[in-house]
Amino acid sequence: MCTAIDMQPVSRAATHFRADVEGLRAIAVLSVVAFHYGVPGLTGGFVGVDVFFVISGFLITQLLLREIAATGKLDLLGFYGRRAKRLLPAAFAVTLTTLIIGYFVLAPFEQKEMAKSAAASALYAANVWLLRQSMNYFAPESSLNPFLHTWSLSVEEQFYLVWPAFLLIVGRFSQKIILLALLIVVFGSFVSCIYLTYGKQAWAFYLAPPRAWEFGAGALIATRPFERWAKQPGSSSMVGWLSFAILILSFFAIDGFMAFPGVVAVVPVAATALLLLTGNNPAGPSALLRTHPFQYFGARSYAIYLWHWPIAVLGTVLVGSTALANCLFFVMTIVLSSLSLAWLEYPIRASHWLAQRSVRSIVMGGAVTLTATVAGILSFAIAQYVTNAAQAKIVASTSKYSLSSESGCLAGFTTQSPIRCVFGPSSYTKTIVLLGDSHADQWTTALAAIAEQRGWRLITYLKASCPIADIPVSRVYSLRLRRLSPQCASWREQAISMIKTQDSPDAILLAQFSSGNVKGPFTNLGHHAVSIETWERGLFGALKELEPVNAKLIVIRDNPTPYHPVGNCLARAEWRRLPFSTCNRSLSLTTSNEVFEAEQRAVSSINNARMIDLTSSICTGLVCPAIRDGVVVYRDANHLTVDFTLVLMDRLAAELIATL
Template structure:
């Protein structure tokens, strides 16, 4: 590879900037990959990582030219150009979503959506999603129409970091600034990549949205820019092979790699490396630059930013209206066509005039951009007045209007259909077991076994409720039973963690769960409770079964002389039940499914060859589902506060049936 040195760095010594149409084509390919994978595949493609590398390449080229031509950084001009390029379309899309969301989304999703719109306007959406990713109960929330702004937020934060990198490199003047930039960018690449690998292994959902795990991708683009502007290119036949190989790596990323569960980590080096090869490849005839630089792709690349911004809210609104997890072929094509059309229109009528025709001073432009985005936040706050969160969770008992599970348990019990359902879909997420508000339910990122005692504390009979969130949602029912019987109830639950010798999961999360299991077992051995209540089955996507780890755990409890009542697990739906009820109504057939969709033909506990002698099995799902169908609302009570956790109100209505099951196991009122 020949090297064309620019010599010492002084004003006007840098190479002349040249337009590379293949970069526009590369952007077009990345935008289409993002849209295609979101719309039809239902997973990420890795193309966002291509955008990050290209952003690092272009901004490094621009800042380097500025420093080498003028000898200093022009901070106002830098932020002014970014504001003119990025903010107009972002503001239009955010206002569009804010105005249409109340008409096209279930009311249950509005509070979260408005919060995310505000976060997107402030360029912190990635951190808002990172916070949700570590909140187990929020992980399965339906994605908002602006969730894709996480990438724009990361990119916006990168631009601030990159200005600091150049400022640090320029402290000693513009002479030899390239060497200092290579050192700084290399250090940032190594540190960020190492952090990305470690955090991805420990907590992949958090790592996906974390700015620190993505910074190395921008740094890689910056290093490529330094190489290219210094004359380093892959020439001739090698350049042709490298360019086409790079494109193949990008296109195949979402197909051959498990990007949804392993990104960013080291796996992101595949699409990032592919983009780097394309930018390093010489523009020789027959190379990838000829294909990517063709007029249709170059034209589409001009609108790739708008395509990225528009496609996701269109898809989110479509899925919310149809209730489907993915779009069909024709509606997907319509989304892409409409996204392209909206991008062309808004780029032509909004972004281009603002960028090229409005001439304010640099800092006035920056100030105007900040005001516009703050106005977006103000609009979301105004709309949000109609969607205030409830002050407290519902704590109502069953009644003639809201019998809940009693409607299935007691023949002839029927609710008053005119009564509003309880809790309302909008308030459902607040209707959780009190162990959450009491901070007695452990999160995923620690192994400490939290214990909280309820019921009659000075009694001789102690019941332990142990397991994951599907054990925790039985707490309201079990608390009523414990109070009636005069028992002491100790709750020890942890999100996404089965009370098992081999809990499912990966990374640090499952290690925390294993350690938590050991800690709980030590507590049980020390306290010798009279009874442990937990779940008996699990369906993690492979069908309902009794985990082998449960059997081993029950054997350990048997050795300790501790009996167990194990409850068959409750249904797990694909989508939020409050969302469905809010959109279609409590009596809609669309919010119910055949019972056979959720359970094995026979209770797996009944198929055990040698059932553990210390375990009594109970199945209360006849009071959660009807004999044929499972519904989202039973007895005017909303059954779930998300896609698979019982509301506290419905759980409480199951108390009489749970009492009967415990009595059958030998733990009745007589105790």
């Protein structure tokens, strides 16, 4: 296919082949692979996909405008026929291989999700599917989807569905009209991208319209006015080397914590566009990009991109993610991509029979698409059939949400106003308020049951990913929104005000994902995590604000955090007949004594405040089991299951009664 990732000509003697573009493909795909394989420092390697988008816009626009200029029309059958035979067979091979190996490696419920993603990928709707699943590209759970990377291929295909028609309309006019039309597309797409990045980041990341400006940037370079400028040798070599340096630096300077794509994506997009513009200058980076190593990886870029991610996902499940394992995964990727290129891609592209009539390639592509879709459906059906009672029990336990979440009481990531929910009998003797994030929310089913038993009223103020500790607004970062979350400070201020003025509580319980917000091995927040000292001051500040309420202040110590998807681990262990103990975690790897001690200091400084520590009821000795007393302990990588909080209900009730 004539995309950035997959267009490698069968013959390098082709009239319009540019070796510098092949070298750019190598840089793009190796940056993506290095990012996914955890190469230290390469925090922005994922922008290699943006490089691909720019190259795609450049190549396809150049190709189509030449055809329009020569013939006054477009051979759409020929266009899509070439796309089909160049792209679909390799994608089908990877899809089928992944589904087969995934059957033996992943648990049945994971196989179902894999099968759905495979079918969406086959239909070039993977980006839309991932968006509907609320799957953030940078979230830890994304690493469990072997077809996550196909979102970008879907974006490209969706772009190509409309781009030929667009160019056919504007390509008949003068160069000025073509340029103006492209500028309008780029500007409109870029504005929508900026807007969505700071409002609905996943939409900006996954959908084709907010990404069209990146293709458009490459398309602009393909127009004749820019071609004429590029032929002027004057400063183009200096521009080329500067752009090359900026592009390489962007792989290290950008990270997944930035609001991306948005303004940040301008850096790699502009650098790539300028490299394409100056690529024919032998004094520029073109000389480097034309060397054998770059040509080798560039020729295999599409196959490498297809193979590397399923290998990483399934390989990590089997052997873990270590430097040695990742090196092995890379070798496997190169070997399989080379075989794929030599035995599948090149023979089909060179097929004389397919080349004779474009409709043959289109029919072949349709058959491959249909077969891949059916393979996904069959994979889902097989996974459904092999799901046994043990698998169903694990899935049921990890899929159950708390009473407050089911009741719509957990405020979402962008919600600023507190949601006040009341549970318990209409006639009550005491009022308990629960204030916190999702780690507070997980206790609501057990607390509501205690309230019913004791004749208490339970009032909740809960917001996802929003710490109660009064830390600076500039440090409250939302992993889901991929940006700072100023709504948290406003929500917390309003919730505390409502508690003071409306509730007259006898006790206020505070619970939050403590270790997830503090610098150290227990957080995914990177440089946005706060120091121990800042966290201690923040908790003290929150307690100090609540002290005038004249209620018992009770801080529930954050539960031990395994930081791996326990439910997935248990289901895989059951499927592969491994002991459940393989999913246990050491106590030292799930708790932070430093955070606990800091919180104890903050609590001890406040009158009428105390701390509840349930760790000994969650973990046994030095081990935090994945299953305890026959009950699954963790719903995901950090939350307790509802079932297990009910196991802890008596212990929690005893602690509350003792305090009250």
